[in-house]
Amino acid sequence: MTEHASRTEVSTTTIDDDRAMTGAPLDSDAAGAMAVALAGGERTTGDGDQAHHVGTSVLRYGGADRVTGKQKFLSDLTFPDTAHVALVTLPVACATITDVRTAAAAVMPGVLTVMSAADLPQPMPRFGVSHQDRPVIADGQVRFHGEAVAAVVAETLDQAEAAARAVEVSYEETDGVFDLDQATAPDAALVVDPSARPADDEHRESNILETALYEWGDVATAAAQAHVVVENTYTFPMVTHFPIEPGGTVVTPTEDGGLEVHSPVQHPYLLQRTIATLLELPLAKVRVFAPDPGGAFGGKQTPKFEPLLAFLALKTGRTCRLVLSLEQTFQTMRRAGCRVVARTGFTADGCLVFHELECDYLIGAYADVAPRVMTKGSYVGAGPYRIPHVRTASRAVMSNTTPSTAFRGFGCPQVAWATESQLDAGARELGLDSLEIRRRNLIHRGEAFFRGPYEATADGDWHQSLEKAAELIGWDTPLPAGRGRGIAVAIKPGATSGLSQSLVRFLADGSAIAYAGTSDMGQGARTLWQQIVADELGTGLDKVTVVSGDTGVVPFDLQTSASRSTVFMGNAVLDACRDIRRRILSLYADSTGSEEDTLSEAPGLLVTPEGPLPLLEASRIALGSLGGEFVGQGIARMRGRKGHPLGGDAAFYEFNCTAIEVEVDLDTGELLLHKHISVSDVGTELNPTQVVSQDEGASIMGLGHSQMEQLLLDDRGLIRNLGALDYRIPTFKDVPIELVTHGIENHDGPGPYGSKGISEGALLCTAGALGAAASQATGVVIRDLPLTPERVWTALQQALDQTTT
Amino acid sequence: MTTQDSRHSVRNAAVVPDELNEVECTVNGARARFSVPPHRTLMDALRYQLDLTGTKTCCAEGECGACTVLVDGVGVNSCLMLAAEADGSTITTVEGLGLDTPSGLSDLQESFLEAGAVQCGFCIPGQVVAAEYLLRGNPSPTVEEIREGMSGNLCRCAGYQRIVAAVQMTARKRSHHD
Secondary structure (H helix, E strand, O other): OOOOOOOOOOOOOOEOOHHHHHOOOOOOOOOOOOOEOOOOOOOOOOOOOOOOOOOOOOOOOOHHHHHHOOOOOHHHOOOOOEEEEEEEOOOOOOEEEEEEEOHHHHOOOOEEEEEEHHHOOOOOOEEOOOOOOEEOOOOOEEOOOOOOOEEEEEOOHHHHHHHHHHOEEEEEEOOOOOOHHHHHOOOOOOOOOHHHOOOOOOOOOOOEEEEEEEEEOOHHHHHHHOOEEEEEEEEEOOEOOOOOOOOEEEEEEOOOOOEEEEOOOOOHHHHHHHHHHHHOOOHHHEEEEOOOOOOOOOOOOOOOOHHHHHHHHHHHOOEEEEEOOHHHHHOOOOEOEEEEEEEEEEOOOOOEEEEEEEEEEEOOOOOOOHHHHHHHHHHOOOOOEOOOEEEEEEEEEOOOOOOOOOOOOOOHHHHHHHHHHHHHHHHHHHOOOHHHHHHHHEOOOOOEEEOOOOOEEOOOOHHHHHHHHHHHHOOOOOOOOOEEEEEEEEEEEOOOOEEEEEEEEEOOOOOEEEEEOOOOOOOOHHHHHHHHHHHHHOOOHHHEEEEOOEOOOOOOEOOOEOOOHHHHHHHHHHHHHHHHHHHHHHHHHHHHOOOHHHOEEEOOEEEEOOEEEEHHHHHHHHHHHHOOOEEEEEEEEEOOOOOOOOOOOOOOEEEEEEEEEEEEOOOOOOEEEEEEEEEEEOOOOOOHHHHHHHHHHHHHHHHHHHHHOOOOEOOOOOEOOOOOOOOOOOOHHHOOOEEEEEEEOOOOOOOHHHOOOOOOHHHOOHHHHHHHHHHHHHOOOOOEOOOOHHHHHHHHHHHHHHHHO | OOOOOOOOOOOOOOOOOOOOEEEEEEEOOEEEEEEEOOOOEHHHHHHHHOOOOOOOOOOOOOOOOOOEEEEOOEEEEOOOOEHHHHOOOEEEOHHHOOOOOOOOOOHHHHHHHHOOOOOOOOOHHHHHHHHHHHHHHOOOOOHHHHHHHOOOOOOOOOOOHHHHHHHHHHHHHHHHHO
16 A cells, blocks of 8 residues: 655644734734744754654543543533533524514423524624624524524433424525525625625625735736637535534633533634623633634634624523534535636746736635635645736635535635646647646745735645655656556745743642643644753653643633644744743752753753753752742744735745546546545654655545535525535545655744644645646546546546547 | 423423433443433433433434444444433443543544544543444454544544554554454
8 A cells, every 4th residue: 555755744734814803903913014933943952862752642631531432522522411402493594583482382392492683782792703794593593594583492312302303493495505606696695784884895795805915017918928828617515524523611710600502613712802892791601612623624713603602601501511413413514616817828848937826715604714714725726836817716606505614725715726737738739748847937036926025935845845845656657558647836825923931830849730721622732842842952752741721721722723823832842941941041040059051951851061951850849849840931923024925934835746546447437546646745753654644644535525525505505415415525535546745844933943834735636737637637627526427427428529529 | 310301391282292211321331221201312311311421412413423432232323322322322422432441542542642643632531432343343443444443433633644544553452452
């Protein structure tokens, strides 16, 4: 089977994004200059005997509990005196609610309360990270299939479900818009009434929520300089996250009038602020516990049913529990579908002259972070290339569908599919090789891919990844009959601002506790903090405990997203450890009557004129007979940049090159992947196995949206493939025969020891590589994803018909 | 053990008859007795009556494998089996696999850790039980046989390769013991 080349980095996965989450203006300094207070830097070494855990594949923190079943996910937790919540939904995607009759349900056995919009404060409390548009519960309107109209709380789940069926809702189904054509038609039904949008919003009479325009050079006149121009339209499907843990929330009212919220959420501090704001409670009275998410991928970033459960808990005075079904989960998270019209010009030798993109993202009925997905995804839409003339015009278009949210790759895979396919279209016209055309256009370190006053440049040696992928797939070896090879590249901006705080306690026996608020949702964040603390304080891995998932104890972290945690929280943990060493040095000097400037510190050591002392010994001498402990505080802060289209420069870029060799069954349209190579620019691998597993996971997830996944709606906007039976994700049998991931390590990232964020890169350009490979194998170009057997077979038949007629 | 079903203890009479089935079975080596309404799945009974929450719920329609347990030695999706059908059977859940070892981990569970097969971990109990079932029937499976045998268990995080490696690693360990 597959080998696995070296591998890389660290991880901390996650998915998106930063600024939108704060819900507040960027923390820009007056000068508008970016101040990156990220520590980064090189690894300093202590004495030669010191164990180094960073850079090795130490076993996953908490792994044993995950293989024995002891790990408690949200639905495994039990609470005393729990009441159960069932939601009332309608079999429509778009309707006006005329009446909700709850009286019959309210008197059913075990029922504690039935809540609909009428039972909530008016005007309806609303929340959201970019627009505060989402009601706690449907407010007079159902805007998408599955939106909750009422909720029942009862002693048992059976009672709650029975009563939910007894709630009578009168409604009138109304015209909705469910795809881009419908939503952008001149006479389109509007998802949001213009009166609910700001008077100065130029798009208020349409379904366009926000737009973005990135432009340099002059595409209008550049065509004259091009030897070849290709123009095509590409589509990318709506797909859903399908975390194996569906999700849910449990909310408990506390005796002091506050709330405890349990939710497997990526952003506990955003949830805390959202609940506090909606319920008008001090932050200190809203304690969010975030049990490790059982998969999230961006889908568990933003609050969803937590506000509703908070109102229910306060109303009933009981712990209220809602565990979603997988079907309900489909109705709470998805990726924006996208249509890209691309026009691209090349010189005779294959150099890009201009690239023009119109990107329409089909977002849902509420904004969530979708506007940011659109702006950030299309910011890098032109790709990591040297292009003198670019125009990217993007729109986030609302529809009566599940609100789209962050999803691994955050808007980038959609446009990369178009741009990479255009490179191949140009190459075919010019008789060039797919690898060669990328060699000619891919930028080198320091070269700009985004031009203008907020120029953005390559922060890595990305050609190395391109060449490594070509080598690993054997680009220059003869292609077996019936197969095709494709190669593609893409980038994604990391976080553009942010703050992570950490506390580390170095205890009297040399063990340590790190408080770090990153949600460990599979990326293995806690493993990295354990490795960093062990190395920096000179203690054993087994002596380091990591505490997370509790806003009542753990200091603020902006969020677990945008693959930011290795860089941001990693630096905060590192900073906290170094703070401890400085405090030990200072107190040691005081306790021993020595001068501070005769002392220095290094990982695990205090260096004295008499020689190096293990840090624990130094700390005992410093503390003296009183004993005690040292507490270090660490902060990683990156401010935004005023005027920057993303609110700030990215802390790093994820760069990936994927190469695929595929065989196409011409009779069935099925794709058999022989080789799948993914090479990422990772900086430094803090835990090689975790890097490998992140990149393998992302590669397979990329095959999902490339080959099989798509949410299908009927003509009234109902999801037709709601659930695991009809919505297919990759299984064991869909893994390529050979899947190899590799990390390029140049130790050039802003994170600890030169690390960068990873984990999204490996799905950014999967589709482009697969599409190109399938085209080469069949001679037929398909521009719509996913490349299902049905779609491939149909395209083959059409090509055959054209040949024979 | 006899427990109350905390989640389902009261049933709406209009929906389901009040009758309860008495179930006696062996779970992870211990005798278990409980009462369930006829529609209760084995998955829910294990999770909410026996507090064996290692068995996970995802799709609840037999597609994802997160709820896989062994019933009389056969791997089943416990969401598709009624609890009442388990009367008289011997059930092994993920919690029962490492009971005889000092570490509390079976060789297979250790292999999952060593191979880096675990990310979020939500699918992992089902994967471990399915892999155990596979290995009991086929002690030295090929990669193809592993992919086929495990194809009823979905993982969204890790891309399956590390799980295949873990199964192979376990097969090698066991063949050395024989």
